[in-house]
Amino acid sequence: MPSTAERPPALALDGVSCTFVSRDDPGQRYTAVRDVSLAVGAGEFVSVVGPTGCGKSTLLNVAAGLLEPSSGTVQVFGQALSGLNARAGYMFQAESLMPWRTALQNVMAGLEFRGAADARAQAEDWLKRVGLGGFGDRYPHQLSGGMRKRVSLAQTLVLDPDIILMDEPFSALDIQTRQLMENEVLALWASKKKAVLFITHDLDEAIAMSDRVVCLSAGPAARPIGEFHIDLARPRDVAEVRNTPRFIELHQAIWGVLREEVLKGYQQQLAA
Amino acid sequence: MWKFIQPRPGNLRAWQLGLLLAVFGLWHLLTTPGLIPPFMFENEQQAAFFFGEPLKIFGRIWNWFFANADIYEHLWVTLLETVLAFGIGTTLGLGAGLWLGLSPLAAAICDPYIKALNSMPRVILAPIFAVWFGLGIASKVALGVTLVFFIVFFNVYQGVKEVSPVVLANARMLGASPRQLLRHVYLPSATSWVFSSLHTSVGLAFVGAVVGEYLGSSRGVGYLILQAEGAFDINTVMAGILVLTAFALVLDAAVGRLERRLMKWQPRQSQTEKL
Numbered sequence: 001m002p003s004t005a006e007r008p009p010a011l012a013l014d015g016v017s018c019t020f021v022s023r024d025d026p027g028q029r030y031t032a033v034r035d036v037s038l039a040v041g042a043g044e045f046v047s048v049v050g051p052t053g054c055g056k057s058t059l060l061n062v063a064a065g066l067l068e069p070s071s072g073t074v075q076v077f078g079q080a081l082s083g084l085n086a087r088a089g090y091m092f093q094a095e096s097l098m099p100w101r102t103a104l105q106n107v108m109a110g111l112e113f114r115g116a117a118d119a120r121a122q123a124e125d126w127l128k129r130v131g132l133g134g135f136g137d138r139y140p141h142q143l144s145g146g147m148r149k150r151v152s153l154a155q156t157l158v159l160d161p162d163i164i165l166m167d168e169p170f171s172a173l174d175i176q177t178r179q180l181m182e183n184e185v186l187a188l189w190a191s192k193k194k195a196v197l198f199i200t201h202d203l204d205e206a207i208a209m210s211d212r213v214v215c216l217s218a219g220p221a222a223r224p225i226g227e228f229h230i231d232l233a234r235p236r237d238v239a240e241v242r243n244t245p246r247f248i249e250l251h252q253a254i255w256g257v258l259r260e261e262v263l264k265g266y267q268q269q270l271a272a
Numbered sequence: 273m274w275k276f277i278q279p280r281p282g283n284l285r286a287w288q289l290g291l292l293l294a295v296f297g298l299w300h301l302l303t304t305p306g307l308i309p310p311f312m313f314e315n316e317q318q319a320a321f322f323f324g325e326p327l328k329i330f331g332r333i334w335n336w337f338f339a340n341a342d343i344y345e346h347l348w349v350t351l352l353e354t355v356l357a358f359g360i361g362t363t364l365g366l367g368a369g370l371w372l373g374l375s376p377l378a379a380a381i382c383d384p385y386i387k388a389l390n391s392m393p394r395v396i397l398a399p400i401f402a403v404w405f406g407l408g409i410a411s412k413v414a415l416g417v418t419l420v421f422f423i424v425f426f427n428v429y430q431g432v433k434e435v436s437p438v439v440l441a442n443a444r445m446l447g448a449s450p451r452q453l454l455r456h457v458y459l460p461s462a463t464s465w466v467f468s469s470l471h472t473s474v475g476l477a478f479v480g481a482v483v484g485e486y487l488g489s490s491r492g493v494g495y496l497i498l499q500a501e502g503a504f505d506i507n508t509v510m511a512g513i514l515v516l517t518a519f520a521l522v523l524d525a526a527v528g529r530l531e532r533r534l535m536k537w538q539p540r541q542s543q544t545e546k547l
Contacts, residue, residue: 066441084444096442100460100537109456110446141539159446 008078009039010163010195011063011088016072018058032058034221035072038214040163042077043193047206049258050216051265056199057093060167063197064090076163089161091152093168097140103127103151104136110159126154130184146177153181157188164189164196171201182209182238190235203258207250208238215258218265226257300326324510332511343515349492351519353409353481357416358474365421366466369428370458379429390426394418398487407488416480420473424466431465432458464538467531474523482516 016036022028032055040046048056061067062074065085074081076088097106104123111119127136130150140148149169156164166185170178186209189196200206206213207230215226230250232241241247279287301307303323305316313319336343372379372386398415405411435458443457485494493512500508 064445066444086447088445090442090445092438092442094438095436096438098439098443098457098460100463102537109443109448113443113447113449113452113456139537141537155442155446 007042008075010042010044010077011038011040011197012075013038013059013063014073014075016059016062016069016074018055018062018067019070031221032219033216034223036216036223038224040195040197042162042195044212045189045196045198045210046212046214047198047200047210048214048216049200049203049206049254050222051218051258051262052201053269054216054219054222054261054265056201056216056222057167060090060165060197060199063163064088064165066090085163087161088163088165089156089159091156091164091166091169093171095140095148097148097151097155099140102137102139103132103143103147106140106151107154107158110155114159122158123154126158127151129188130154146173146181149173149181150184153185157192160192162194164194166196166198168200170205178205179239185209186236186238203251203254204242205238207232207247207254208236208241213254215254215261218261218268225261226254228254296326299323321504321506324506328507329511329514332508333515336511336515343493343496346491346493346496347515347519349409350478350481350485350494350516353412353416353484353492354474354477354523356409356413357480358420358477360413361417361420361473361477362424362466362470364417365424366428366462368421369425370432370454370462373429373432373462374454374458386425390422395483398484401484402488407490412481412484412489412492415484416477419476419480423469423473423476427465427469428462431462434465435461464535467527467535470527470531471524474527475520478516478520478523 014037016038017031017034019029019031022030036059038046038048038059048059050056058067062069063085065074065081065083065088074085076085097103098109101109104120104127107123107126108119111122116122124133124136127133130153132147132150132154135143135147140151143151149172152169169185170181173181182205198206198209203213210230213228213230214224215228216222217225228250232244232246232250277283303319303325304327305320310316310319313322372382395415397418398411401411401414405414439461440453440457443453448456481492482494482497485492486498489495493516497509497512500506500512
């Protein structure tokens with residue numbers, strides 16, 4: 001846990017609730033998250049885990065400024081957030097690359113929007129860093145799923161955001177590619193020390209990568225029900241760290257909290 | 273023998289050509305006076321009168337293009353009308369589609385009128401355009417524009433509404449301003465829809481030009497056909513139709529080429545995700 005006592009946290013959600021009103025039937029309301037308070041210090045890697053459909057992505061959209069919370073406030077480095085969070089980079093769960101741009105043009109996009117002069121050089125550099133130096137002229141549909149995720153990663157990180165928001169970025173990948181990508185992200189994070197808010201439903205992934213793991217209850221009206229500091233030594237290798245006794249201890253402790261919620265969430269989905 | 277000539281991907285062209293020749297051969301056989309005894313008409317001249325004779329039709333086309341070389345003026349006018357109608361209609365449709373697609377309120381207000389204009393039989397406007405714009409090129413272009421506009425408009429409108437919300441949110445997070453969103457997200461996304469409509473609309477631009485000429489003009493292939501019809505010269509009518517068909521094919525191929533060049537980012541087989 002870095003010392004964030006004096007400095008304001010990079011990202012602070014305070015009492016955030018999100019209620020969605022059905023467009024067809026205004027009487028129908030759905031509260032995805034209720035009264036969530038969550039802070040991510042500068043340089044801290046925080047994961048949020050929870051059962052499927054518990055509103056993890058909603059929280060991330062709130063943090064990105066894409067979604068305005070029904071109540072509660074969002075602060076970015078001590079300043080109230082209004083509109084889009086310009087200091088954050090967002091890596092989406094779904095395919096988010098522009099299919100009409102090549103890999104290189106996709107990575108360049110953000111710099112181009114900002115009018116950076118050396119956009120191409122920076123983008124080429126980042127493509128190399130995610131191991132796709134020779135694939136710059138390919139269109140997204142010509143790349144594999146793992147490659148597209150790496151392009152997304154480069155696209156987000158080339159802008160050098162102070163806060164990185166990741167929404168189950170690797171959930172669609174096979175386990176080998178996934179571990180490679182996790183290690184890449186950890187290495188990049190370690191060299192830049194940005195604040196990361198990482199959403200996942202994979203507890204192993206959350207523990208292996210984070211400084212802190214926050215558990216959400218099953219939706220609707222999900223809220224944090226537990227918080228764990230992950231005191232595993234860094235740098236970590238996500239594949240190896242899973243076999244250490246401390247990892248197993250932590251896993252058991254967190255799973256003890258999460259288990260019931262996962263079952264509850266599953267039951268709700270069956271009932272729906 | 274059959275094994276050698278049976279249809280396969282390699283001899284597709286030969287089969288297509290063979291089919292064409294077969295149609296013209298049958299046509300020739302059934303219409304040329306004296307070739308076979310008449311079985312539908314009372315005398316052997318009537319089939320030729322009603323359906324024309326392929327050899328004479330080709331003779332007419334030969335004369336138009338080479339012997340007299342007098343069709344170029346008409347063809348040029350028709351093509352010019354088509355291309356103008358196509359260009360203006362597509363541009364207007366693209367603009368209107370983007371505008372209404374991006375402002376839901378304006379779309380809601382205009383919705384019933386757009387539907388009304390679209391369901392109106394627009395060919396009926398041709399005489400009005402003739403009064404407004406005269407018998408020259410302009411009235412034909414106007415008719416073509418009304419036909420092309422709606423096809424492109426509805427496709428762009430749909431395309432804008434179906435932009436992937438994730439791609440849009442991603443572009444916004446990457447810092448795109450509203451103008452950049454329009455230029456880098458909405459426009460490319462809508463183009464894929466526009467191209468699927470261009471094949472239809474290039475045909476309709478042609479229809480607009482020819483129908484306009486047919487209803488009143490002094491030049492153009494539609495005018496030639498009208499003149500020949502007045503004289504019951506079915507061979508010339510058929511020749512005109514064949515020339516128009518050939519040029520419609522050429523225009524369609526040109527659009528196809530453009531599409532392949534501009535849309536090379538789109539997956540060809542396997543994946544067909546539309547964004």
